[in-house]
Amino acid sequence: MTNIPNYLQDAAELLTKDGFSTRNVWYHGTSSALVSSIEKSGLKRSGDRAMKQVAKSTMATIGNDYSESIEPVFLTQSKELAYYWAEQTVRERSVRFEGEESAVVFAVELPEEQNVKVLPDVGAASLLMVKEGESYMAHVAKIYQDCGAGVLDIDLMKADRLEYLNKLGMAYINIDIDAEFVSLVSG
Numbered sequence: 778m779t780n781i782p783n784y785l786q787d788a789a790e791l792l793t794k795d796g797f798s799t800r801n802v803w804y805h806g807t808s809s810a811l812v813s814s815i816e817k818s819g820l821k822r823s824g825d826r827a828m829k830q831v832a833k834s835t836m837a838t839i840g841n842d843y844s845e846s847i848e849p850v851f852l853t854q855s856k857e858l859a860y861y862w863a864e865q866t867v868r869e870r871s872v873r874f875e876g877e878e879s880a881v882v883f884a885v886e887l888p889e890e891q892n893v894k895v896l897p898d899v900g901a902a903s904l905l906m907v908k909e910g911e912s913y914m915a916h917v918a919k920i921y922q923d924c925g926a927g928v929l930d931i932d933l934m935k936a937d938r939l940e941y942l943n944k945l946g947m948a949y950i951n952i953d954i955d956a957e958f959v960s961l962v963s964g
Contacts, residue, residue, distance in 0.1 A: 781857055781860050781861075782964055783964070784856075784962070785856040785857055785859075785860045785962065785964075786856075786857055787855055787857055788855055788857045788858075788920045788923075789923075789924045791854065791855055792920065792921065793926060794927045795943060796940070796943030796944040796945075796946075797853075797854050797855055797858075797942075797943060797946045798854070799854045799942065801886065801887075802885065803852040803854060803885040803886075803887070803948065804852065804853050804856050804858070804859035804882050804884060804885065804962070805850065805851065805852055805859055805862075805882070805883045805885055806853075806858075806859035806860050806861065806862040806863025806864070806865075806866065806880060806881070806882050806883075807862075807866050807880075807881060807883070808863065808866045808867045808870050808878045808879070808880070809867075809880070809881045810870065810876070812961060815883060816956060816959070816961065817956060818956060819953060819954045819955045819956040819957075819958070819959055820850045820883070820885070820953065820954040820959055821850070821953045822847050822848060822849055822951065822952070823846070823847050823848045849950055849951040850949060850950050850952075850953070850954055851948070852885060852948045852949060852950060853946040853947065853948060854942075854946055854948070855946050856884075856962060857920065858917070858920075858946040859882045859883075860880055860882050861913065861916055863880035863881055863882055864880045866880070867879060867880050881961060881962075882961075882962045883959050883960065883961055883962065884959070884960050884961075884962050885954055885958055885959055886960075887950075887958050888958070891950070891954075891958075894950050894951070894952060895950045896938075896948060896950070896951075897938045897939055897940075897941040897942035897947065897948055898941050898942070898949045899936075901933065901941050901947045902933045902934060902936075904933060913945075914929070917944075917945055917946070930944075931944045931945065
């Protein structure tokens with residue numbers, strides 16, 4: 778399991794038996810290697826250009842075409858959950874890139890006209906099909922247990938859209954986020 782820094786532990790204040798409460802601040806977890814780019818340019822859909830280039834090169838090497846899909850910016854209402862995803866990003870990047878990278882979390886404070894565009898990530902139902910999803914579900918279940926919020930109760934295949942946001946802390950926005958709305962969370 779992950780060892781979440783104290784300054785990012787917010788689940789106890791956000792989590793109830795109904796799930797994670799939502800405020801006007803969102804969080805995005807990523808690798809420290811991307812901090813300067815994000816601070817300069819904001820959060821971009823399909824933002825890790827280096828990882829996209831590696832995928833493109835790999836596919837070209839084996840003779841396949843690579844058509845890049847545009848993924849949204851993934852968000853969560855919890856610094857703690859964002860840190861989990863940041864660790865996954867660091868792990869994925871460590872396979873492709875040398876150097877020391879660490880998990881970091883950005884706070885995202887959007888103007889109201891953009892904030893209403895944040896949607897529950899119902900694509901999370903696909904989590905059932907991959908090992909990483911099982912790990913995330915176990916991680917969230919442990920947070921529920923540690924916070925005394927009962928048992929995580931969700932059927933990913935039948936869940937209401939809002940359950941993905943409330944119970945799993947999974948959201949996205951399908952627009953780029955300007956740097957002025959993004960700040961690095963530090964201890």
